[in-house]
Amino acid sequence: MIERINTSERSSAIVKHGGVVYLSGQVCEGDTIEEQTQGCLDKVDALLERAGSSREKLLQTTIWLADMSDFAAMNTVWNAWVPDGHAPARACGEAKLAREILRVEILVIAACD
Numbered sequence: 001m002i003e004r005i006n007t008s009e010r011s012s013a014i015v016k017h018g019g020v021v022y023l024s025g026q027v028c029e030g031d032t033i034e035e036q037t038q039g040c041l042d043k044v045d046a047l048l049e050r051a052g053s054s055r056e057k058l059l060q061t062t063i064w065l066a067d068m069s070d071f072a073a074m075n076t077v078w079n080a081w082v083p084d085g086h087a088p089a090r091a092c093g094e095a096k097l098a099r100e101i102l103r104v105e106i107l108v109i110a111a112c113d
Contacts, residue, residue, distance in 0.1 A: 005050065014051045020059070021051040021112040025105045033070040033103050037077040040106045053112040055081065058088035062107040064095040070103055 006013035015022045026047075028039025048054050065074060071092065082088075088109075097105055 014047055016051055016112055019111060019113075021048065021053050021110050023047050023051075023108045023110075025064070025107045027097070027099075027102050027105050029101055033065075033073045034077050036102070036104050037074045037106075038081075040104060041077065041081045044106060044108050048108070048110055051110075051112050053110045055110075056083050056086045057111040058082070058086060058108065059111060060089045060109040061091075063090065063092040064097060064105040064107075065092065066094070066097050066103045068094045074104055 001017070003016040004012040004014070005016070011024050013024050023044060026040040026043040028036050028043065030036040030039055045055065048057075063074065063078075065071060074092075095105075097103070
């Protein structure tokens with residue numbers, strides 16, 4: 001069975017299927033890459049909890065940066081957020097994001113109960 005949570009005409013915030021939870025890309029406004037990254041990760045935490053999962057169950061993450069010069073600063077926040085021993089498979093690349101103010105977008109796939 002496929003379960004869709006917070007569904008709009010365009011997307012679902014959460015899709016659960018076969019013990020896996022897929023989150024839509026998370027963005028957050030803020031003045032710095034650190035603020036935006038932390039805001040995205042706070043949203044990820046809330047969505048994972050709602051889906052019956054957690055950051056300890058991360059499987060894969062894709063991170064899009066508007067500018068790769070933010071890579072090190074984003075990683076500082078990311079590294080503090082990921083629990084030791086639970087790092088997911090991860091990709092990070094540069095992309096033009098939906099709005100000019102956005103500097104990072106984070107997509108997450110995790111196992112769920």
